[in-house]
Amino acid sequence: MRFGNTFTSVLSTTLLVCSAIGTAHAGQITVYSALESDEIATYIAAAKKALPDLQVNVLRLSTGDLAARMIAEASAPHADAVWGEALTNLLDPRIADQLAPVQGGNISGLPKQFKDPGGKWFAATGYMAALCVNTDALAAKKLPMPTSWEDLAKPVYKGNVVMPDPASSGTGYLQIAAILQGAGEDQGWKILKGLGANVAQFTSSGSQPCKLARTGEYAVGASFAFVAMQSIKAGFPVKMVIPSKYVGYELEGSGMLKTSKNQADTKRFLEWVASPEAAKVYQQYKEIVTTPGVKPTQEQIAEGLPVDVSKVLYPMDFTASAKMHDAVLRRFKTEVMH
Known part of the structure; x- marks a missing residue:
């Protein structure tokens, strides 16, 4: 996202261990993200509570490195989704062309200026x-x-x-x-x-x-x-x-890669990313949360x-x-x- 082009960290299966024992549905997806490492850890912990049967493996890169990786992998993408990448980068045709439309109640509920009319991306934060x-x-x-x-x-x-x-x-x-x-x-x-x-x-x-x-x-x-x-x-x-x-401001866009082999689970995760429940967690780190009705806290205003x-x-x-x-x-x- 916003902190430069130096490779920062890899957050993988240690971020979210799938507690799938005894569940009827269990899945696993790989997500590329430019969000900060501490943010990702907090958000994934919250996602685990909402989606206990889904394992989310996250590779964290800076905005520039993430964009470069997606462009380099265009012929054979390794990720199911991109999460929290600078919208300016997602709109690069070399990246935008890799994304597939995603529809859902939470995503559809975001104001129109925070989502692609064709459904290829949405921005829950900025x-x-x-x-x-x-x-x-x-x-x-x-x-x-x-x-x-x-x-x-x-x-x-x-x-x-x-x-x-x-x-x-x-x-x-x-x-x-x-x-x-x-x-x-x-x-x-x-x-x-x-x-x-x-x-x-x-x-x-x-x-x-x-x-x-x-x-x-x-x-x-x-x-x-x-x-x-x-x-x-x-x-x-x-x-x-x-x-x-x-x-100036930047939106942090998310979307599903059209080559994903785990589209149902990827859509579930992206719907959580756009959910009111996730929005409450975002306020720990974000000045811009696009979910309708979310306002700055009194502490932020002060x-x-x-x-x-x-x-x-x-x-x-x-x-x-x-x-x-x-x-x-x-x-x-x-x-x-x-």
């Missing part, structure tokens, strides 16, 4: 851009509180900002894609060049900028909301700032998450994000990261 501002470091350096991407492009912040490299981080890419789509080509690149001039370090992961800012190494980390809320909860002197406009997240998100065109991806990264590397 994440949004946020700034982690270390209030102590800001005061010590006598810097103003930033409220927008334009603010961070001002010379006063030179050397005090850290952000993810969009080539390795899904969080980094959603940030720049929203700026380019929202501000337009000319103004967008102007903002990005000003921002790049102030960045002291480009990190390989989307969480690292916040972690560097919360310790005071830098004043501002361009990251995502959940890690900002984690930092606040942990007692760091961090204020989460949602940019006043061009708030930490700075908007009461209605949908009102602050820029209406991302994910198809456009996918199409412009490679060209944007090339230009960003030569004109912003130089």
Whole structure:
């Protein structure tokens, strides 16, 4: 998902041991996921309670590695499903063409903007851009509180900002894609060049900028909301700032591979992924949960998450994000990261 292109971990049969003794139905599926390892462990434990007769073997990869693996395996896929991959990657035709339509009550109940009209993918969760501002470091350096991407492009912040490299981080890419789509080509690149001039370090992961800012190494980390809320909860002197406009976000898409030999069980699992029961578990980790009726907790609101997240998100065109991806990264590397 969002933390760069480094292989992280393999979570296999140890995550969910099938308790199929005495059950009439027992199955096993293989799932590729870009969700974080701790998330997967929590979700799979909950899935086990709902689907005690199903063994789910999960291979966890970062967003970039997962996409590359699916493309490399296109002629002979090894997985039954993909779970929680960046939608921008799922929309790559080389991956989208591998997916089969899946219908079900829970999936059908998701709002239309969070599922493919043809049923090839749906997104139960997502994440949004946020700034982690270390209030102590800001005061010590006598810097103003930033409220927008334009603010961070001002010379006063030179050397005090850290952000993810969009080539390795899904969080980094959603940030720049929203700026380019929202501000337009000319103004967008102007903002990005000003921002790049102030960045002291480009990190390989989307969480690292916040972690560097919360310790005071830098004043501002361009990251995502959940890690900002984690930092606040942990007692760091961090204020989460949602940019006043061009708030990028990414959806975490799931779907079934058309080559799956375990389609009935795969559909059962994906229906659980889209279920209200799963949504309650997602709130332990996610700022965006797409199940109707799910709202931020009071604790999340106190930490700075908007009461209605949908009102602050820029209406991302994910198809456009996918199409412009490679060209944007090339230009960003030569004109912003130089």
